[in-house]
Structure formats: C-alpha cells, structure tokens
Amino acid sequence: MLGLSPLTRDLPELQRDQLSKKLTSYSWAADELIFRAGDIPAGAYLLVAGRVRLTHDTAEGQELTVQIACPGDVLGSLHTHPVETNETATALETVCALFIPASHLESLIAEYPGLAIALVRLQQENLASTRADEIALTTRTVAQRVAGALLQLDRKMGVDVQDGARLLQVKLRRSDIAGLAGTTVESASRTMARFKNEGLVESGREWVKILDRQALESI
CATH class of the missing domain: 2.60.120.10 (Jelly Rolls)
Incomplete structure (x- = not known):
C-alpha cells in the first residue's frame, strides 16, 4: 500500500x-x-x-x-x-x-x-x-452534482459487473450521496429516482450500480 x-x-x-x-x-x-x-x-x-x-x-x-x-x-x-x-x-x-x-x-x-x-x-x-x-x-444543478459524486465514487471504488455496468463497492446511504453532492437527502433521493427511471443507475438499500456512465458524464 x-x-x-x-x-x-x-x-x-x-x-x-x-x-x-x-x-x-x-x-x-x-x-x-x-x-x-x-x-x-x-x-x-x-x-x-x-x-x-x-x-x-x-x-x-x-x-x-x-x-x-x-x-x-x-x-x-x-x-x-x-x-x-x-x-x-x-x-x-x-x-x-x-x-x-x-x-x-x-x-x-x-x-x-x-x-x-x-x-x-x-x-x-x-x-x-x-x-x-x-x-x-454555486454553478451546477443538483443533478450535475449528484452525477459528479457518483462518477467520483466510481473512479475510487467502482468494479466491473455484467453488461458493462459498474458497481460502487461500498455501503452507500442516500445521505452519503447528498453530502458528497452538497445537497439535501430529499433532493438527492429525487435525483437518484430520476436517474433510475432513465436507466442510468440501479440502486437498493445501501448499494448503487452505474448502468450508463457516458450519460452521467454528459450530465
């Protein structure tokens, strides 16, 4: 190390x-x-x-x-x-x-x-x-900051899984994403729900999988 x-x-x-x-x-x-x-x-x-x-x-x-x-x-x-x-x-x-x-x-x-x-x-x-x-x-939207936080986590701890998806290999709470993105838990949850509906991520209790990294980078 x-x-x-x-x-x-x-x-x-x-x-x-x-x-x-x-x-x-x-x-x-x-x-x-x-x-x-x-x-x-x-x-x-x-x-x-x-x-x-x-x-x-x-x-x-x-x-x-x-x-x-x-x-x-x-x-x-x-x-x-x-x-x-x-x-x-x-x-x-x-x-x-x-x-x-x-x-x-x-x-x-x-x-x-x-x-x-x-x-x-x-x-x-x-x-x-x-x-x-x-x-x-002061210059980015909540969606941009949440996407940025997910990409930062992916660079540090993402691992390849099936079909090109990336699993963030850490217990990840909504409050963690909110804190890293500099927003409220409610706003982070709404943004994650939107990303999920658009097929950019999958998520569950304390886990997140990135399905479309390119789309997050575009955001």
Missing part, C-alpha cells in the same frame, strides 16, 4: 521498506469509531485496507458525509504537531491503517525528502478540490 498511496508511492522501494518499520498498524471493525470531530489525535492514519466514512455535523445537527476514504487515502491532518479534527471517521467495514505520529513527521520528512514533495502535492490537490467543490455549489 505504501507503493500505491500518493503520499509514499514516489519513494524508492528501500525507503518505503524502512518507513514501514517506523509506523504502527491499527485495525477497526465495521461501524467502529476511528476518531470524532473535535478530537486531537496524535497523528494521522494512512488507510491500508477497508473504507471509511468521514462526516461533519452541521449547525442544524445533521450529519453530512464529506468523503468516503479508500486504501491509500490519509485520515486526519498531516501536521508536525497534534491538531483538532474537523470530521468524524467511522469504519464502513473491517479497516486497517498505518499510524503516522505527528511528533515524528518532521524527522521523517528530513529523512525522506520525497515525502515532503508528496505532502506539498497532496495539500495542493486538496485545496484545488475544495475550491472546485465551492464553485460547483
């Missing part, structure tokens, strides 16, 4: 082997809490196996899904000192992650310069993604 993660994949194999010996592995069962918004963990986690739901509570008390993390993603903030988390992370299935202590990050960067470059690149990508999401909220 260190060879696949954008944080460590550009390091030479020998350096990845050395780095792996300095990290501690942790695991959680399905539905187990990894950390809660407001916690101050002593570092960040590099997800190795399983998927994690990251949520943020709104001022109205609603739980908003902001990301479904997959192997290779980083959970928490990559800082050289412990900082408060903005999201709550919950395991969707059995999860394993490597812990990167904040207190060791500075020395790790000094020892592995490629890690510093990867950190800068990761921060740039996160800023660009955040900016794109902000623009989408």
Whole structure:
C-alpha cells in the first residue's frame, strides 16, 4: 500500500521498506469509531485496507458525509504537531491503517525528502478540490452534482459487473450521496429516482450500480 498511496508511492522501494518499520498498524471493525470531530489525535492514519466514512455535523445537527476514504487515502491532518479534527471517521467495514505520529513527521520528512514533495502535492490537490467543490455549489444543478459524486465514487471504488455496468463497492446511504453532492437527502433521493427511471443507475438499500456512465458524464 505504501507503493500505491500518493503520499509514499514516489519513494524508492528501500525507503518505503524502512518507513514501514517506523509506523504502527491499527485495525477497526465495521461501524467502529476511528476518531470524532473535535478530537486531537496524535497523528494521522494512512488507510491500508477497508473504507471509511468521514462526516461533519452541521449547525442544524445533521450529519453530512464529506468523503468516503479508500486504501491509500490519509485520515486526519498531516501536521508536525497534534491538531483538532474537523470530521468524524467511522469504519464502513473491517479497516486497517498505518499510524503516522505527528511528533515524528518532521524527522521523517528530513529523512525522506520525497515525502515532503508528496505532502506539498497532496495539500495542493486538496485545496484545488475544495475550491472546485465551492464553485460547483454555486454553478451546477443538483443533478450535475449528484452525477459528479457518483462518477467520483466510481473512479475510487467502482468494479466491473455484467453488461458493462459498474458497481460502487461500498455501503452507500442516500445521505452519503447528498453530502458528497452538497445537497439535501430529499433532493438527492429525487435525483437518484430520476436517474433510475432513465436507466442510468440501479440502486437498493445501501448499494448503487452505474448502468450508463457516458450519460452521467454528459450530465
């Protein structure tokens, strides 16, 4: 996984082997809490196996899904000192992650310069993604944002099934789609119903299959 993660994949194999010996592995069962918004963990986690739901509570008390993390993603903030988390992370299935202590990050960067470059690149990508999401909220329709969320999930966790369809291999609630699309659960449900009637997707309780990716891309 260190060879696949954008944080460590550009390091030479020998350096990845050395780095792996300095990290501690942790695991959680399905539905187990990894950390809660407001916690101050002593570092960040590099997800190795399983998927994690990251949520943020709104001022109205609603739980908003902001990301479904997959192997290779980083959970928490990559800082050289412990900082408060903005999201709550919950395991969707059995999860394993490597812990990167904040207190060791500075020395790790000094020892592995490629890690510093990867950190800068990761921060740039996160800023660009955040900016794109902000623009989408004001310029795109709900249907466009829901289609975009489904395509993003497909790129991260879609698998080929029969007749060219793609199954999103994760437990996916309507509230997850709503959060990722920046809309309400009601609006997301109506849009998904429309997509289903038009033959673009199939869906059931906590699962979604994309039938017509090209149509979603056109939207």
